[in-house]
Amino acid sequence: MYDTSAGRPHPSVSLDTVPPRDVERPGFLVDLRRCIGCHACSVACKTAHAIPLGEFPLRVRWLPRPDEKTFAFVPVFSESRCTNDAESLSAGLEPACVRACPTAALVFGDLADPEDAIHGAIAELEATRLEAPDADDLKRDVHYVELEDFVSGKIHRGAQLDPRDEDPIYEQEGR
């Protein structure tokens, strides 16, 4: 379906010859059918950008499903703190979070480029665009595949820790 090998370092590819990625309208597609809640994306981002503890350009939520016995895993991008990984793009690489994802749950692309494969993926997978508060001036568009209703109601707050979080991880108190 969508390719995942491109835009990654390869032991026989020099970045010297790879042009920068010039992205006009950054877009992420998050395929929730594929996400396993592993945090590889979030930790790769935080490592690459030396992000302090307590701040999250991207955070992975573990949300108890309302009627079922299991968890839904939802990576959430922070509108204010995510930078779309300018460093990687300027080196012609996919953002670090996308490269880190073990299950190809994340896709990045330029929504302004009609040739970009992300359009095909959004259409084919019937991805839902996340409603965001100030939708006119977004630094990125995030589309989710199979966004369950109960999930969309919980992730609008963005990626930072919130005392109301019900995840069994990132345990907090008095925050």
Next chain:
Amino acid sequence: MSWTRRDFLKFSAALSTGALAGPLLACSPSTVSRGSIPESLAALRERRLDYRKARAVPTICFGCTTHCGVIGWVQDDRVRLVEGNPLDPNSQGTICSKANGMISYTDYPERILYPMRRVGPRGGGRWKRISWDQALDEIADRMRPLREAGTPERFVFHYGRDKTKGFSKRFTDAFGTPNRLNRRSICSSNRRAPLMSFYGREFEWESQDLERTKYVLNFGGNPMEAYQGGLFMRKRLIDAKVDRGARIVTFEVRPSATASVSTEYHAVAPASDGAIALAMARTIVDEGLADRAFWERWANWDFDEMRAHLEPFTSAFAEAESGVAATDIERIAREFARSAPACCTMSNRGSAKHYNGVQADRAIRMLDVLVGNVGRPGGFCLSSLRMWKNRYGQEGLPVIDQPAPRPHAPKPWKPGTREFETLPRDVQERVRAFPEEWQERYFGELATPSEYPLSWHWYAMRVGQLVHPYIQQRRQEVDVYMSYTLGAAYGFPEARLAREVLTDEALIPFHVAIDVSYGEQAALADIILPDATSLERWDAHSTNSYGLRPYTGIRQPLVEPLGEARPAQIIWRDLARRIGGGMERYFDFDDLEDYYRAWYAELPIDWETFKARGIWMDEDRPLDYELHEREVPAAEVARAEIDPESQTLFVQKDGKRHTIGIVRDGRPVRGFPTPSRKIEVRDETFPLAARLTGLPASDINASAVPTYARVPEHVDLSDDEYVLTTFKWNVHTQGRSAYWKHAAEIVHTNPVMMAPVTAERLGVATGDEVELTTYRPKGASDRSGERDPVGRLRNRVRVVPGMHPRVVACAHHSGHWEHGVVARGGEPTIASARVGMNADTSELDALAREIWWSKDRGGVGHGVAINDVYPINPAPLVGGQNWFDNVCRIRRVSGQKDPRTRA
């Protein structure tokens, strides 16, 4: 201009046609010494990672035991990011969150950087920095006399994670001690033994063909979070489910990530997996869904006998044991069998780490044999996993072995040897009764405990949790104990006993710890030696491949060791040279790289190319399907004899028969690397071992064929008793990751998880405090039957829907009291131990300020250490720790208000 994915594809295709036209990533580590401490985190934040300037170096990850091929980006002598190496056929270029933990531990401001010697009493926490010369001389002076006196076994080497692939064994062999101990029994003996019993010593791990499977039957495996090799399975399983509509059925006691992404999750009673598997086997046989031809060709157990044995294991029985509806059990069995051969079982620990776990895994493994999916596309495959030495399944691969000269292994402690005479009388008697082939593998009670012969029957897995009690009981006198990357003092069951022994100078006169961080184990040492991290050193690598084609990889230094840290290999080399007495001749190399280059001398690509790629694989080699059907070459057949009864081909070596194949339908084929060359579904080793160790024949572990009985202490659980189980979160790797800051930020606590109905019954809610009291097991385990509680712990409750109502779960990697500021939830290591760390504490202070979960900042803290309350509970014969059996009682200590009145 916009560079699209398609352009990139074209571009990489062009590159790959001129394969390696110039390996374009630099690969020698910088020659600049990192003796000085790298720049601060604040400076890093200023100077961003510049991929075009940074060097990208392939290596092998050490974040867990999976060992993925990765690429690290190095800028200004600091590793800035780790990501996947697409050339690794196992990981397929993917990583997990822990890969970047390597950076956290390499740059940890409380990492041990200098050798230290304790001052004052052991465990008192007072240290002095010493030079390497002082440290090594002192250790060598302690060790040399043992070797000179002919008692090298009084040097005990105990490792936690040693991936030097035989280098540490070079050291212990050259020294002469067989006491090279590990923690395998803590981890996976109970799941390895059944597999080796079925398929032979070469296969202690399987490689399901997940790229083609249609149906996965998972008994308590958690590849999405933990599981050795789990990373290799993640994309393959998700692709199978999402892209190909494969079904993944998971039996678990709690809603793990794997349960969450499965197509079906059944919360089962703990330790009931065997009953389910046997009932499924019965359904498959009864409904004529078995592949009888495969069974008759390859299983060593008569089909009708097997059918008769399954008679009592009805689906109604399994329902009563497990809580899974009989109709579901039958349906799943049918679906599984009808998907054959593109179906496979999977299990890891969940089913095995119980009193009945070895038999449960044998029952599960039997399902694959029944439907004939073994070695077939989409099925339960076996792919070589050991270093290549022309072993089974390695035909045609280059030999990859440590350079000569290689020391001889110590001689077995057979009756009549000096060592045998040092054994207690009862042990001598037991060993005397062992068959000769066991006596040839016997090396005393620490390495090869005679009560647990199946911990060393296939190979020396050891029984790690008995090492300290055995030392306490003086079953082996110890003069020097060296721990390497081991966390027994924190992480072993009943860890306080390990601490007691490690603190007692009469039992362990001298303790050397080699590690990266100042953990609970190192805190009880006399000398601490700073190890280089995985980003700073060499290792050879090979493992089983889920791509079904053997490959090898190299771990190489991306940066120089920080401070005065040295790679363990160099530590052992320099110790060997100081100890002398001939030992030094096995360590005749100056540069570690030369040593590893010689190790890989037979590789068909040159060393520089190997380093630039990080991975080598013969891309044209056929996939490892049906290795058992491969024909034995005529030259070998000509040298072999045939046993008329079993039809096995064998050769005589040292007066013993070694089978090399089996004749099937007139064709000499390899078969499986078992003595019968068949799949040993029936294995008389179990009753034999039982008889020789006095285990009653009625015990489930004594059965030659897969069977089921409830865990003894679960037979009559009273209403107020629960089963305490444990697990690890996907960002953690046992007790070794609590100080990796990004892992700790995500999971720093381990509340007692329980189902809503359980919480209601106990009158507690999330956040309330409870007290757990644990008890000893009841079967034929160590100290079983003792009535006094093992221990008590207090911890908070977290209500988690989806838990089995009889189970409470608590992760086992929290609540450290050492490993520095991150693991200790904001409290730095005691000042005296910091003499071995960076003297400039500004980085440490900066990091401490960021720990938002610290109690000082109103946070929830860093969890509760729970391993002290787990009884030492080795499974009979095999010795794997039955981590998931513990019976406990739970009492509410405090809460906000009575939960029953809450809205």
